[in-house]
Amino acid sequence: MKRREFINTLGAAWLGATVWPLSTGAARNLARARVVVVGAGFGGATVAKYLRMWSDYHLPVTLIEPNAQFVSCPTSNLVLGGSMPLSAITLPYEALVSRHGVTLRRDTVQAVDLQKKQVRTATGPVPYDYLVMATGISFDYAKVPMAQTDAARVRFPHAWKAGEQTANLARQLQHMRKGGVFAITVPELPYRCPPGPYERACQVAWYLKQHNPTGKVLVLDANPGITSKRPLFERNWAEHYAGLIDYQPGSVLSDIDTKTGTVKTVFGTWKTDVLNVIPPQAAGQLARDTGLANSEGRWCDVDFVTYESRNAPDVHLLGDSVDSGLPKSAHIANSQAKVCASGIIARLADRQPDPLPVFANTCYSYVDDNEAMHVANVYRFDPVKKDMVSAEGGGLSDKPSQQEAVDARAWAKNIWHDMLG
Amino acid sequence: MGKDKIMTEKAQTKQTVSEKAGAERTLALWLRLCVLAGMMGGSYQALAQPAQSAQPDLHIRVLAASCAACHGTNGVSVSTTPSLAGMPAQDFLTRMTQFRDSKKTGDVMTQHAKGLTADEIRKLASYFASLPPPG
Numbered sequence A: 001m002k003r004r005e006f007i008n009t010l011g012a013a014w015l016g017a018t019v020w021p022l023s024t025g026a027a028r029n030l031a032r033a034r035v036v037v038v039g040a041g042f043g044g045a046t047v048a049k050y051l052r053m054w055s056d057y058h059l060p061v062t063l064i065e066p067n068a069q070f071v072s073c074p075t076s077n078l079v080l081g082g083s084m085p086l087s088a089i090t091l092p093y094e095a096l097v098s099r100h101g102v103t104l105r106r107d108t109v110q111a112v113d114l115q116k117k118q119v120r121t122a123t124g125p126v127p128y129d130y131l132v133m134a135t136g137i138s139f140d141y142a143k144v145p146m147a148q149t150d151a152a153r154v155r156f157p158h159a160w161k162a163g164e165q166t167a168n169l170a171r172q173l174q175h176m177r178k179g180g181v182f183a184i185t186v187p188e189l190p191y192r193c194p195p196g197p198y199e200r201a202c203q204v205a206w207y208l209k210q211h212n213p214t215g216k217v218l219v220l221d222a223n224p225g226i227t228s229k230r231p232l233f234e235r236n237w238a239e240h241y242a243g244l245i246d247y248q249p250g251s252v253l254s255d256i257d258t259k260t261g262t263v264k265t266v267f268g269t270w271k272t273d274v275l276n277v278i279p280p281q282a283a284g285q286l287a288r289d290t291g292l293a294n295s296e297g298r299w300c301d302v303d304f305v306t307y308e309s310r311n312a313p314d315v316h317l318l319g320d321s322v323d324s325g326l327p328k329s330a331h332i333a334n335s336q337a338k339v340c341a342s343g344i345i346a347r348l349a350d351r352q353p354d355p356l357p358v359f360a361n362t363c364y365s366y367v368d369d370n371e372a373m374h375v376a377n378v379y380r381f382d383p384v385k386k387d388m389v390s391a392e393g394g395g396l397s398d399k400p401s402q403q404e405a406v407d408a409r410a411w412a413k414n415i416w417h418d419m420l421g
Numbered sequence B: 001m002g003k004d005k006i007m008t009e010k011a012q013t014k015q016t017v018s019e020k021a022g023a024e025r026t027l028a029l030w031l032r033l034c035v036l037a038g039m040m041g042g043s044y045q046a047l048a049q050p051a052q053s054a055q056p057d058l059h060i061r062v063l064a065a066s067c068a069a070c071h072g073t074n075g076v077s078v079s080t081t082p083s084l085a086g087m088p089a090q091d092f093l094t095r096m097t098q099f100r101d102s103k104k105t106g107d108v109m110t111q112h113a114k115g116l117t118a119d120e121i122r123k124l125a126s127y128f129a130s131l132p133p134p135g
Helices: A004-016 A026-034 A042-054 A079-082 A092-099 A150-155 A164-174 A194-212 A230-240 A286-291 A328-347 A401-421 B003-022 B023-038 B043-047 B058-066 B089-101 B108-114 B118-131
Strands: A034-038 A061-065 A103-108 A109-113 A116-123 A124-127 A129-135 A136-140 A179-185 A216-221 A244-250 A253-257 A262-266 A268-270 A273-275 A281-283 A315-317 A358-366 A372-382 A387-390
Touching: A026 A328, A042 A328, A042 A401, A079 A194, A079 A253, A079 A358, A092 A103, A092 A150, A092 A230, A092 A262, A109 A286, A124 A129, A129 A328, A164 A273, A194 A216, A194 A244, A194 A358, A244 A262, A253 A273, A268 B003, A281 A286, A328 A358, A328 A401, A328 B058, A358 A401, A358 B058, A358 B108, A372 A401, A372 B058, A372 B108, A387 B089, B089 B108, B089 B118
Parallel strands: A034 A061, A034 A129, A061 A103, A129 A315, A179 A216, A179 A273, A216 A244
Antiparallel strands: A109 A116, A116 A124, A136 A281, A253 A262, A262 A268, A358 A372, A372 A387
C-alpha cells in the first residue's frame, strides 16, 4: 500500500466513522456506477473531488475539461491592478488525479445524448449513469452582435472567464494613451459575480492613479445602480477615486463602432480607448444545447436538494448555470457541488438526501492592492418556495480593511485547495 | 494531453489494485472501528443528538463542508484562517455563540453565526471536534 493511499484510506475511515459508515452493499453500488462531470471550475472540480471523498473512494468519477490548467476568476481583477500575476491564479489539476483518483479527460464535450446516457466528445463517446454539468456561463451578444466576432473579442475583451482574456485586458490597460478612457460595460442581472465589475473599476482606477493619473474609468451599467456591496463601493469611489471613476447607471449598451471603439447607450455616445465589454449572460452553451434551460431559455431549473435538472433525470447542474435568486459566486458553486455530491451518493447508497440543505457564501472584493471588503450570507432551502432563501444575519463589511485583504487571500487559498488539492 | 492520459491510467490501476487488496481493507475497517470506539467515550457522545445518531447526518456534513472555502477541506486550513478540525467542541460552541451574540454587524463570522440554528452550531461543534486535527 502506497503511503498516499494509506492516508486516503485513513481519511476515509475518519469521515466514514464520524458521519457515515458505508455498508458493503452501498460500497458495491457506488463502485459500479459511472459519474461523468463536465467542466472543472469551482463547481465541477469540487463535485468530482467530493464524490470521491464521500464515497470512501469507491465511486468512479470522470471529469472532462478542455483546459490544461485552472485559472481562477476570483482574484483575477488584481491582475489588472498589477498586484497579482496571472501565474499566481493559474493552478494544476494533477492532485485530483494523483490524490483523489479522479479520471481526468482533457477533452471537449460536443453534445449530450440523454436517451443513450452518454456524452459525445472530440475523441469519442463517454457513457454515464449520472451526469453533472458544471459548464459555467455563455455570452449573449444579441444586442451587440458586432462584438461577437473573434477579432472583436480580442479588441474588446470580456475578461469574464479568466486566462488569456485577462492578460489581454491588462496589456490594453498598460498601453492605453495618457488621459485615455477605459470603459467597462456591465450587463443586467443575473450575471456571474455581481460585485466583479465594480471591483474591476477599483483595480483599473488603482492602476491609473499610479501610472496614468489623467486617465478615466467609465462604467456603463445596464442596471439602475451598483448591484452588490453598493454603499461600500460608493463610499470607496468618493473617498479614493473621485474624478477617476465615472459611473453611469441605466446604460444599456446598444451599439459599438468597432473601428473607433465608440459606444452608444440609451443616454449617449461615449468615446473609449480601451473597451471591456462584459456581455449579457446565460447558462453554459452545452446545457442550453441539451435543452436543459428553462422556459425563458437562459438559465436551468434544478431541484435544490440534489441539483438534479427539472428537465432531465440523472442529469445534475451546478454553479452559474443554475436559476436561483442567489448570487453567481465561486463559493456558492463550491457549496452546491457538495449538496449535489451528497445527494448522488445518498441515492446510490439507497438513503435519503438531506431534505433541507444549508450553505454559506462569502465573497471578497479588493478596492486596491491592500484592502478588501466582503458580503456574507447563509442560505437555506425553503421547501414551500422550493428555492434557496437568505437566512438571517447576512451583510457587508463596515468598510474595506487590510485585515480583509488577508482574509480574502486566505479564502482563495483554501477554496482553491478545497476544489483542486 | 498525453501526460493527462498517462496519469489517468496510472490512477485507475492504483484504484483497482487497492480495491483488490483485502488486507488493506481489513486495516481500513479496523481503523474505522478504532476511531468510532474512541469517540464513544469523548465529547461526541455527550453532544450527539439522541435518535439521530443511527442515521448519517448529511445536513451537518454538507454544511460543515461549506465552511471549507475559508477554513479548509475537512476543517484543515492551508492558509491564515484557523483550522476547525479537532477543535474542542466547547471552544467551537463558545466562539460561535460569541459571534452570534456580537454587536459587530460587519463581522464575517457574526454574519455566518446568525444564519445558523443553535442545533446546527452544536452539531457542527461535535462534527469538527471529531475530525483529525492538522498534523
